[in-house]
Amino acid sequence: MVFKIPLSFPVLNGNESLYAQQALNSGHIAAFGQFINRFENKLSKRLKTHEAVALNSGTSALHLGMVLLGVGPDDEVICQSFTFCASANPIVYLGANPIFVDSEKDTWNICPELLEDTILSRMAKGKKPKAIVIVHLFGMPAKMKEIVELSVKYNIPVLEDAAEAIGSKYQGRYCGTFGRIGVFSFNGNKIITSGGGGALVSNDTSFIQHARHLSTQAREDLPFYHHLEIGYNYKMNNLSAAVGLAQLEQLDSCIKSRRLVNQRYRKLLKNFPGIEFQSESNDSLSNYWLTTILVDKEKTGFSNNQLKIALMNKGIESRFLWKPLHTQPVFNMTPYYGGNTAEKLFENGLCLPSSVDLTLQDQEMIVSVIQEELSKTFK
Incomplete structure (x- = not known):
């Protein structure tokens, strides 16, 4: 597609x-x-x-x-x-x-x-x-x-x-x-x-x-x-x-552009309930290769999968976060240490379009799809 x-x-x-x-x-x-x-x-x-x-x-x-x-x-x-x-x-x-x-x-x-x-x-x-x-x-x-x-x-x-x-x-x-x-x-x-x-x-x-x-x-x-x-x-x-x-x-201009894309998303989605971003500490500076969000279905009324489908129907590509390797069939006999943090990230996460040349208008279109999904919940 x-x-x-x-x-x-x-x-x-x-x-x-x-x-x-x-x-x-x-x-x-x-x-x-x-x-x-x-x-x-x-x-x-x-x-x-x-x-x-x-x-x-x-x-x-x-x-x-x-x-x-x-x-x-x-x-x-x-x-x-x-x-x-x-x-x-x-x-x-x-x-x-x-x-x-x-x-x-x-x-x-x-x-x-x-x-x-x-x-x-x-x-x-x-x-x-x-x-x-x-x-x-x-x-x-x-x-x-x-x-x-x-x-x-x-x-x-x-x-x-x-x-x-x-x-x-x-x-x-x-x-x-x-x-x-x-x-x-x-x-x-x-x-x-x-x-x-x-x-x-x-x-x-x-x-x-x-x-x-x-x-x-x-x-x-x-x-x-x-x-x-x-x-x-x-x-x-x-x-x-x-x-x-x-x-x-x-590279420097690409990082600047990707970080700007991330900042715009944060601003545009600031007051949306149930949307959370990957956090950057004071020690870190991310190139924000991809802007990623978590969707809390209890607050938004829709899942990451529902949002992915809604975006796709508008010609907008998104992608799930990585499926944890310890849950992959090919690694089903592999030792694993931890809880369910990675699984929860996969279950709730979505990567949003993040290209260097993504415009504000493009991002507003993407956010409008999220807004439309929210509006179905809060009618």
Whole structure:
């Protein structure tokens, strides 16, 4: 279905066409070319403390990150349950076992208290977790102070899934720079895109060097094909990097636009009963990749599903929040620690259109649908 107002649509009004044409003219459109280096350098310079390796997806970056951390068969990796499956799937790729943890109600990300309970429980069973995967959902930073303290206390590395959170900050530092390894996604619906792509970042030079090597099939520097370890075809191509570089040049304006979209929604929905937003603490600055709301059916008289259908009937795309991984059939035998916070978020939540070029008129149209649904309740 083609929506009049999509959920999150890329805006390509910078140097995308120019750089893409330059990449085409160079003849280098695969995993070699100047734009890959320029993209990696631009991202590294922005992060200041971390180097970057450009890859073909955020999932590839997560998988490679786990390889670098030594995750292997029968290891246990703690993972936030309230997230997209790509956060956990690479654990299974490597023959390891995910251990899911519930969210806290403030940021909707992994709960630090439950995280420590989980670590202690697994250690008591003789299985010290190999790594902790945390996610900054919809661009909202997790409670990294507490999480990093636990990482240090128990000597368990953090793999930071910042796929949705490039440009977001926590206590003045960029998301993706708190863990041993961080990853970003540049999928087509993200705040900036390379069409398809991702990046792995770290301040450990050995990780970066090894990631570069593994991402190009682990070919040794010899005049013939020679391999000492298993590698992957994960490198970002030059054409994607050209688009990504142009997008990265516009990241600050994209964040400004997404935050403005969020502010407008909050203002327009301020007095609507039963509508609640994801909260941003004083320590955090979210890129607000997506503006998300919770719908309290008892107060609104309609559910998130009813609202989704009403919006769709007007040509407006919306999306449910992530279905918790511990409730997914494919993970039905996986240990889970926590209550029902993540499940409640899924049952009540909805992502609203949040594109960079979303206009005030578009948002007023969206809010008018919500108003119409409310009016049915309070006739």
